[in-house]
Amino acid sequence: MRTFEYLKPTSLKEALELLERYGEKAKLVAGGTDVMVLWKKRAISPEYLISLRNVPELNFVAYDGGLKIGAATPLRTIELSPEIREHFPVITDAVSNLGSVQVRNSGTMGGNICNAAPSADSAPPMLVLGAKVAISGPDGERSVPITEFFRGPSKTVVGPREIVTHFSVPRPQPNTGAAYWKHTRRKAMDLPILGVACLISFQDDMKTCSAASIALGVAAPTPMRAYKAEAFLAGKIIDEATLDEAGAIAASEGSPRTTIRGSAWYRTEMIRVLVKRTGMMCRDRAKGAAGR
Amino acid sequence: MKRTIRFTVNGNVAEVEVLPHWNLLRVLREELWLTGAKQGCGEGECGACTVLVDGAPVNACIYPVLEVEGKNVLTIEGLMGEDGRLHPLQEAFLEKAGVQCGFCTPGMIMSAKALLDMNPDPTEAEIRHAIAGNMCRCTGYVQIVESIRRAAELLAGDGSSGKE
Numbered sequence: 260m261r262t263f264e265y266l267k268p269t270s271l272k273e274a275l276e277l278l279e280r281y282g283e284k285a286k287l288v289a290g291g292t293d294v295m296v297l298w299k300k301r302a303i304s305p306e307y308l309i310s311l312r313n314v315p316e317l318n319f320v321a322y323d324g325g326l327k328i329g330a331a332t333p334l335r336t337i338e339l340s341p342e343i344r345e346h347f348p349v350i351t352d353a354v355s356n357l358g359s360v361q362v363r364n365s366g367t368m369g370g371n372i373c374n375a376a377p378s379a380d381s382a383p384p385m386l387v388l389g390a391k392v393a394i395s396g397p398d399g400e401r402s403v404p405i406t407e408f409f410r411g412p413s414k415t416v417v418g419p420r421e422i423v424t425h426f427s428v429p430r431p432q433p434n435t436g437a438a439y440w441k442h443t444r445r446k447a448m449d450l451p452i453l454g455v456a457c458l459i460s461f462q463d464d465m466k467t468c469s470a471a472s473i474a475l476g477v478a479a480p481t482p483m484r485a486y487k488a489e490a491f492l493a494g495k496i497i498d499e500a501t502l503d504e505a506g507a508i509a510a511s512e513g514s515p516r517t518t519i520r521g522s523a524w525y526r527t528e529m530i531r532v533l534v535k536r537t538g539m540m541c542r543d544r545a546k547g548a549a550g551r
Numbered sequence: 552m553k554r555t556i557r558f559t560v561n562g563n564v565a566e567v568e569v570l571p572h573w574n575l576l577r578v579l580r581e582e583l584w585l586t587g588a589k590q591g592c593g594e595g596e597c598g599a600c601t602v603l604v605d606g607a608p609v610n611a612c613i614y615p616v617l618e619v620e621g622k623n624v625l626t627i628e629g630l631m632g633e634d635g636r637l638h639p640l641q642e643a644f645l646e647k648a649g650v651q652c653g654f655c656t657p658g659m660i661m662s663a664k665a666l667l668d669m670n671p672d673p674t675e676a677e678i679r680h681a682i683a684g685n686m687c688r689c690t691g692y693v694q695i696v697e698s699i700r701r702a703a704e705l706l707a708g709d710g711s712s713g714k715e
């Protein structure tokens with residue numbers, strides 16, 4: 260019979276010990292919205308599943324100007340967090356349309372990021388926010404910038420004996436706005452055809468860009484930053500024409516493919532459109548934040 | 552190897568022998584004979600299997616049954632009142648023709664129950680967001696949204712709600 264042993268550690272220490280003991284035979288599972296589907300489709304057949312649902316150290320949201328999100332925090336908790344909605348709406352943009360309420364009640368940000376799909380909706384916001392990924396293993400803790408976390412589709416820097424514990428987002432610069440746009444045929448449920456996140460910090464005139472970051476999902480084998488477009492925006496007055504140019508540069512940095520959801524040509528065009536759209540949202544949000 | 556787990560279903564304690572790879576839907580339907588929740592896709596896409604775990608809607612078809620140990624599960628069967636009376640959501644679905652073939656209805660109603668518990672007066676957009684994970688192949692979405700709005704009115708009017 261095809262089955263597995265399902266282990267429910269109640270501390271991070273215990274989870275790491277189980278991972279150490281069962282090694283290659285074990286797989287971590289948080290919400291299981293990727294893992295259980297893959298198991299049912301017979302794409303994976305681990306002997307042991309190590310559940311992270313009951314590990315309290317991995318389930319929290321902490322705001323103190325900066326933000327920490329436990330890796331096994333359900334996406335629904337993140338979606339409903341008033342602090343995240345107020346101070347990091349770019350995260351709310353992404354998680355509130357990731358799957359359905361049902362998927363978000365089980366699914367976690369750690370699972371979304373560690374699954375490392377090019378389409379992972381929470382990746383572009385974390386990329387523009389400059390998040391760091393905290394990882395625990397037998398030799399202690401390390402912290403990896405999320406820009407260095409992805410290694411390819413379904414590939415990350417996490418070792419076989421390691422567990423991602425949380426994501427840390429630094430306190431944003433003053434006069435900053437950020438936004439994520441998921442481009443799909445339906446708003447929820449569908450994986451994005453393209454995902455674009457943009458973050459812009461303004462000088463005190465609220466017009467001139469002091470620093471920008473742009474991240475693209477489904478534009479390359481992994482979620483990516485568009486560094487050239489970011490450099491182009493620094494020092495410029497932010498308006499539609501400038502953002503359009505930045506969008507064209509960002510599109511040239513990606514290497515989108517043709518898939519069932521959209522052609523490479525279409526994705527390239529949409530990068531331009533969405534960089535402009537999210538850039539204008541950044542301006543509005545930065546003004547809103549400054550007005551508070 | 553089989554294990555015995557205990558959890559609460561519709562207010563009653565259930566003790567069931569399960570295999571570790573079983574999902575909650577299988578146990579509800581095939582061990583406890585609660586066949587209200589349906590199996591559609593089996594992959595989290597359609598929402599026909601939606602039940603509430605500690606008040607939160609989940610896709611029972613991909614929910615590992617060992618995770619419900621000690622928790623509180625509510626299925627469509629648990630909405631019925633003590634005297635066999637229908638829940639206002641069920642009344643509203645009948646009144647506003649939110650049911651066609653009925654396959655999506657148990658899941659739809661459980662998603663709606665979770666919404667109304669959190670937000671007793673939802674807008675149409677909020678209703679649509681809450682049921683985005685529930686597909687109706689008869690495509691009666693307009694009537695479904697109207698049914699949920701009507702249920703909100705009924706609940707506001709007489710204040711009665713289903714047993715937990």
Ligand SMILES: Cc1cc2nc3c(=O)[nH]c(=O)nc-3n(C[C@H](O)[C@H](O)[C@H](O)COP(=O)(O)OP(=O)(O)OC[C@H]3O[C@@H](n4cnc5c(N)ncnc54)[C@H](O)[C@@H]3O)c2cc1C
Binds near residue numbers: 291331334381417596
């Ligand atoms: C119907 C449906 C719709 C979906 N829609 C979307 C969508 O719109 N956008 C989107 O981006 N995704 C979507 N998904 C995919 C999935 O729901 C998300 O990726 C989700 O965030 C995964 O989280 P999880 O906790 O369920 O992961 P799991 O399935 O538990 O784990 C996923 C992977 O991450 C690993 N992992 C989990 N936690 C850790 C950790 N702490 N440390 C190290 N490794 C870990 C696991 O071993 C596994 O390889 C959808 C899935 C379904 C079923």
Ligand code: FES
Binds near residue numbers: 589595596598610
């Ligand atoms: S049967 Fe569970 S979501 Fe379709």
Ligand code: FES
Binds near residue numbers: 651652656687
């Ligand atoms: S009523 Fe038939 S699937 Fe919805």
